[in-house]
Amino acid sequence: MRRQVEILIIGQGICGSFLHLELEKAGVSHIVIDEALPFTASRVAAGLINPVTGRRLVTTWMIDQLLAFAVDAYQRLAGVLGSTFLEPVVVADLFPTAQMRLAFLNRLEEGGPYLRLPADEYDLLGRFHYTFGYGLIESCYLVDLPGLLAAVRRQMKEQHLLWEERFEAGELEVADTQIRYRDIEARRIIFCDGVASFSNPYFSRLPFAPNKGEALIVEIPEFQRQRTVFKKGISLVPWRDDLYWVGSSYEWSFEHAQPTEEFRQRTEAALREWLKQPFRTVEHLASVRPATLERRPFVGFHPVHTAVGILNGMGTKGCSLAPYFAHELVRFISTGSPIRVDADVKRFTRVLSRH
Ligand SMILES: Cc1cc2nc3c(=O)[nH]c(=O)nc-3n(C[C@H](O)[C@H](O)[C@H](O)COP(=O)(O)OP(=O)(O)OC[C@H]3O[C@@H](n4cnc5c(N)ncnc54)[C@H](O)[C@@H]3O)c2cc1C
Known part of the structure; x- marks a missing residue:
């Protein structure tokens, strides 16, 4: 039986899941192909959203925007999937060395956001061995990824949108304004296939850094x-x-x-x-x-094969980046509104256009 849809999504990790949810919201028809692999990045991830990073506790890229967007996006899931899958948490950063303690205190003194000291830095001694005290990182969230992926999958099955099988790139036919894969005809295909994109014929030249x-x-x-x-x-x-x-x-x-x-x-x-x-x-x-050399995601459509798109390269931050960029991608599909230039794959037009 032939199926005609607007979008064919490959992969149901955190990227494919949020892309599906955004397409639903925008009323854009789609089908998802995902083989149920047990140890994908989204199934193994802790699910933490932490606004600071590294030894110097600098705020992560776009975090104010991403945090506000992500919290809203997860909260909206309660109405769609029956749960937000999101829990606010605090990170207790027990300093492993005196230098790390100093780095935290210096950052705090500089006015580094999201950081504070607890009333008693040694109140965790009943549970942990530690010598140099600890600091707190606030505005962190924990995403229940196994719960979220399972709920999205259930919804996709109920709506008859999920093909639970392996996608074979060799069977994909791509024309200027449509694609065909087995019995599926779509205007566009979007790869949300995580590390599998490293060997994807359309996107393998992107600077991935697994x-x-x-x-x-x-x-x-x-x-x-x-x-x-x-x-x-x-x-x-x-x-x-x-x-x-x-x-x-x-x-x-x-x-x-x-x-x-x-x-x-x-x-x-x-x-x-x-x-x-x-x-x-x-x-x-x-x-x-699926990390990238310049630590920025890969979002958008191939500059030459414009029916072929990607939502990938979330690196260590899938939980905060996927909701935001799934939304940007669907807004681009629906209204033509541009994708952020530092995330749009068009920044690699030269390398992607080479024969
Ligand atoms: C140990 C670890 C800890 C992490 N901790 C965090 C964390 O705390 N917070 C955070 O934000 N991020 C964390 N991450 C990163 C996060 O997991 C990734 O950014 C995110 O999961 C990437 O999601 P994705 O949807 O792009 O890819 P994936 O989760 O890999 O999903 C890709 C999907 O595509 C499917 N697929 C692939 N090829 C095919 C094919 N040929 N046919 C059919 N289906 C296919 C796969 O089965 C899979 O379901 C962690 C990662 C790891 C490994």
Whole structure:
């Protein structure tokens, strides 16, 4: 049976999910093809939105705009999917060294936003071993990615929008103003396929910089649950079913995307030194972040094959970037309103136009 739609989406991670939700809102017909891979970046991610980054605690790119937009976008999900999948949290940054403490205090003194000191920097000694006090990072949020992805998937199935299978790039036919894939005819195709785009015939020349991350899922029965993410080199993040996500590594060079014994041993040793309560590892996750060399996303349509688009390159920040740029992309489709130049793939017109 032939299906005709406006947009064919490839991939249902955080990008494909928000693209679907935005297209729904705009009344644009679409179909999604996603093979249910278990260890995609969105399924392995902690789900944290943190407005500051790095040792110098600088505010992340566009954060004021992104935070306001993301909070609104997740809150709107309550009306569509029955939950916001978003929880405000505070990050307790336990300083691993005296230098890190000084860096925090200096940033605070400079007026660095989102930072403050707790009333008592040693009130966590009942739970953790630490020497140099801690600071707090505010306006952070935790996204329940497994819950969100499952709810979006359910909705797509109910609406008969989801093809649960592998997309084969070799079977895609692209013309100027339409594409065809098996029985699907669409005006446009948009790739939200995460790291698979690195070998996509249309976008493989974009400067992707794959980054591997691993995490452990642990059980800490005696740990009192709070709306807090604890950090000291590694992060301890509340996860579903009263479990905790512990991670992560950031590897630019790696041989495979699988979990490694080396990470497990190193992380368990660090956790044993840090935590005062016993824990047990119940799962070990690994995936590759679709990061980019200049740390900016890839959004928009191919400069030559204008029926072929992309929403990708979210790197370490899919939870805050995907809602915003899915919206920009759909606004472009519906009204022609331009995509931010530093996110639009048109900035790579030269490299994408080469034969
Ligand atoms: C360990 C780790 C921790 C992280 N922590 C955070 C965090 O705390 N906060 C944050 O904001 N970000 C975090 N990230 C980054 C975040 O995961 C990514 O930015 C985001 O998930 C990317 O989403 P995506 O939709 O682009 O890709 P993906 O999640 O990879 O989704 C791509 C989808 O496309 C499908 N697909 C691919 N190829 C095909 C094909 N040929 N046919 C059919 N389907 C296909 C896949 O099955 C998948 O469902 C973390 C990443 C990792 C690895």
